[in-house]
Amino acid sequence: MTEAFGDRLASAVEARASQLVVGLDPDPARLWPRAYQLAAQAGDKAGGSAASRAASAVAAHCALVIEAVADHAVAVKPQVACFERLGSPGWASLAETVHRARERGLLVLADAKRGDIDVTAAAYAQAYLGTTPTPYGEVEGLGADAVTVNPLLGADSLEPLVRAAREHGAGIFALVRTSNRGAADLQDRRLESGLTVSELLAELVRRLGLEGVGRAGLSDVGAVVGATAPERLARLRGLMPHTIFLLPGVGAQGGRVEDLGAARGVHAASALISASRSIVAAGEEHGGDPAAAAAAQAARLRDLAWSLGG
Amino acid sequence: MTEAFGDRLASAVEARASQLVVGLDPDPARLWPRAYQLAAQAGDKAGGSAASRAASAVAAHCALVIEAVADHAVAVKPQVACFERLGSPGWASLAETVHRARERGLLVLADAKRGDIDVTAAAYAQAYLGTTPTPYGEVEGLGADAVTVNPLLGADSLEPLVRAAREHGAGIFALVRTSNRGAADLQDRRLESGLTVSELLAELVRRLGLEGVGRAGLSDVGAVVGATAPERLARLRGLMPHTIFLLPGVGAQGGRVEDLGAARGVHAASALISASRSIVAAGEEHGGDPAAAAAAQAARLRDLAWSLGG
Numbered sequence: 001m002t003e004a005f006g007d008r009l010a011s012a013v014e015a016r017a018s019q020l021v022v023g024l025d026p027d028p029a030r031l032w033p034r035a036y037q038l039a040a041q042a043g044d045k046a047g048g049s050a051a052s053r054a055a056s057a058v059a060a061h062c063a064l065v066i067e068a069v070a071d072h073a074v075a076v077k078p079q080v081a082c083f084e085r086l087g088s089p090g091w092a093s094l095a096e097t098v099h100r101a102r103e104r105g106l107l108v109l110a111d112a113k114r115g116d117i118d119v120t121a122a123a124y125a126q127a128y129l130g131t132t133p134t135p136y137g138e139v140e141g142l143g144a145d146a147v148t149v150n151p152l153l154g155a156d157s158l159e160p161l162v163r164a165a166r167e168h169g170a171g172i173f174a175l176v177r178t179s180n181r182g183a184a185d186l187q188d189r190r191l192e193s194g195l196t197v198s199e200l201l202a203e204l205v206r207r208l209g210l211e212g213v214g215r216a217g218l219s220d221v222g223a224v225v226g227a228t229a230p231e232r233l234a235r236l237r238g239l240m241p242h243t244i245f246l247l248p249g250v251g252a253q254g255g256r257v258e259d260l261g262a263a264r265g266v267h268a269a270s271a272l273i274s275a276s277r278s279i280v281a282a283g284e285e286h287g288g289d290p291a292a293a294a295a296a297q298a299a300r301l302r303d304l305a306w307s308l309g310g
Numbered sequence: 311m312t313e314a315f316g317d318r319l320a321s322a323v324e325a326r327a328s329q330l331v332v333g334l335d336p337d338p339a340r341l342w343p344r345a346y347q348l349a350a351q352a353g354d355k356a357g358g359s360a361a362s363r364a365a366s367a368v369a370a371h372c373a374l375v376i377e378a379v380a381d382h383a384v385a386v387k388p389q390v391a392c393f394e395r396l397g398s399p400g401w402a403s404l405a406e407t408v409h410r411a412r413e414r415g416l417l418v419l420a421d422a423k424r425g426d427i428d429v430t431a432a433a434y435a436q437a438y439l440g441t442t443p444t445p446y447g448e449v450e451g452l453g454a455d456a457v458t459v460n461p462l463l464g465a466d467s468l469e470p471l472v473r474a475a476r477e478h479g480a481g482i483f484a485l486v487r488t489s490n491r492g493a494a495d496l497q498d499r500r501l502e503s504g505l506t507v508s509e510l511l512a513e514l515v516r517r518l519g520l521e522g523v524g525r526a527g528l529s530d531v532g533a534v535v536g537a538t539a540p541e542r543l544a545r546l547r548g549l550m551p552h553t554i555f556l557l558p559g560v561g562a563q564g565g566r567v568e569d570l571g572a573a574r575g576v577h578a579a580s581a582l583i584s585a586s587r588s589i590v591a592a593g594e595e596h597g598g599d600p601a602a603a604a605a606a607q608a609a610r611l612r613d614l615a616w617s618l619g620g
Binding site for chain 2: 025028029036050051053054057079081082084085086087088089090091092095113114115116117118119120121123124126127132133134135136137138139140141142150151152153154155156157158175178179180181182183184185186187189190191192193197200201204253
């Protein structure tokens, strides 16, 4: 039988003593210098278009970042947009990055924020969590452990993704309260019922996840809750007791690990701290080798989070 | 100077006497038989993985559909999920499909429903509407004329897409009221302010589009409004007088062109009728050659829509 996502994550968090998720948002114009060198060596053989050369550098960069942070993190979170903008070669580099991370024992949370009507949601589930039947055989999807989704279209748009996730021991993370300023435009609005839009989404997440709670008490339907709005955490935790919170916005966006205590639920794995630029670009701020700086910053964030509720 | 999206669309609608958008949602297990034959001929040369063979068949299918409907439609709407599930080869077939449609004089509305924080929204804008700077030169994006976006994250998540669209004479279509049953879960909820969530999104769309209204009176920030909820059209049109409505859900999802009169705004191009399965799978229902059946159904929908407000 497939192990539930919450249990897989709980085991990984315990084994690594880490709740840290490292975001991979590669900008092909600002990769680690070593990535360009590695790509040039590969490029000398392959030649190729700007897109394929950039994608090759992006894949090399992500491999270096994964290597640097692997001992300190439990998962990586590749931002799909950053690969998608390089087209077909970009998708190949995303697949390669997923493969690398899993080889290093990291879980992969694909940050795709997909959301669409049921037929299309099923296609996205095939793309990220499952396989696609074709007359030429099954086509493997990305093989992510989880994917972020957008719940604006309601329950029936998420159900195909929940079903696919559950079948594969994977998870989904639905947006509940995002880390950006504009989140206030809609998510913080209060409904006639008295709930805010975020709170309504929290109810939806809780309900969709009820049948996906594993032995560790964690559901396979998680929530994205921005680390930039810590005052909302206790309320949202109350509405979603078994939900894994993915907390982006630490570092570059202004969120602080120290302020996230209220996100803690039934298990150390119930609150995942996600940081991207503050780790990967740590060398730009603090100087020194980018990989060493990233490793040091990842270790620091990991220890800080663990000390607050490991 | 770049021509505004609304004016480009208005010219195309007038020239073709059509408001019809044909959705391309290729399921690699249910393509037109001729597509498999064409792919087999290509495959005899190339061999390749299940993904690349399926992607080749998908591209052949989309080319056949484009050829069948080109005289009756003003645009095609490729559903990105259907290509994305075939990975890197799928993205190549999407790019090929966009190229084919534009060659045939059709506009391309990429149905991606993307939405993310500002930095990431800018990356999606590069992917769909612009280019990405890299040390190896600019990487061309998909080159779509417009992309569908999800507004759950608020104004600051859409602004980079609006800016990129405006710069390139392209457009965006933000979800306001989707065509699925689950749309009621959040979009139809009433806020304390008295507006429904959809109406609040309509206000946001109107505001973001104010500076993008062209000579024809149409803005470059459009709205996705499901054809399955015609009773809401008049109210939403009132809130968004200069907005181009993209009306999916005609046919397979139950929407009827006859019920969409209230969507009509200042120009024939203000209401685009979108149908996918009811056109592409017309041959399955009515029998006969799939291409001939699709062409006949497209012509029928085009004439019907035009007779109501061309």
